[in-house]
Amino acid sequence: MRRFVVGLIVALAVVAVLPLLASAADPTVTVTSNNSLGMILTDPAGKTLYIFKKDTPNTSNCYDTCAQNWPPLIIKSGQPVAPANLAGGLGTATRKDGSVQVTYQGQPLYYYIKDDEAGDIYGQGIGNVWFVVNPAALAAGTVLPATGHARSSVETIVLPLAALALAGTLGGITLRRRAHRA
Numbered sequence: 750m751r752r753f754v755v756g757l758i759v760a761l762a763v764v765a766v767l768p769l770l771a772s773a774a775d776p777t778v779t780v781t782s783n784n785s786l787g788m789i790l791t792d793p794a795g796k797t798l799y800i801f802k803k804d805t806p807n808t809s810n811c812y813d814t815c816a817q818n819w820p821p822l823i824i825k826s827g828q829p830v831a832p833a834n835l836a837g838g839l840g841t842a843t844r845k846d847g848s849v850q851v852t853y854q855g856q857p858l859y860y861y862i863k864d865d866e867a868g869d870i871y872g873q874g875i876g877n878v879w880f881v882v883n884p885a886a887l888a889a890g891t892v893l894p895a896t897g898h899a900r901s902s903v904e905t906i907v908l909p910l911a912a913l914a915l916a917g918t919l920g921g922i923t924l925r926r927r928a929h930r931a
Contacts, residue, residue, distance in 0.1 A: 778792060796864060804856060811857075818862050822859065
């Protein structure tokens with residue numbers, strides 16, 4: 750009888766712990782702080798996730814060359830797991846090839862091929878149709894503004910001008926230093 754009671758207690762403990770273990774699974778996406786864009790969705794390795802404005806709810810419109818440049822976030826089995834701090838829901842959409850793509854608020858999620866490292870946001874605003882997923886902005890029905898592929902004004906304006914100045918010409922005009930009069 751004692752063995753029966755101990756076995757019953759162990760069985761009840763296992764049954765009670767299993768749901769906790771299932772909910773402790775690693776999240777499919779995480780919410781990460783970005784200096785330029787605030788809180789954004791990334792995968793667990795910190796790679797930025799994007800939405801495509803030409804998609805429709807739960808339907809991807811990015812295939813072939815598009816999907817080569819913007820690989821979809823695919824889940825191999827089960828349902829995606831959201832972190833505790835993510836408002837809104839993760840879901841899935843079946844692609845034409847039968848693979849299952851993760852969605853956020855019904856929007857299919859993608860990577861950008863030129864984002865090599867965690868935190869890269871080079872795809873932000875490309876073609877005015879690709880945007881980093883900011884959960885608060887998406888919940889409000891907006892997207893984050895384009896950031897010039899996450900390059901600062903120093904990178905996009907000052908550095909090219911400096912390079913031209915070093916070369917000595919700017920559009921065929923010789924750059925000269927003005928004498929400073931005291």
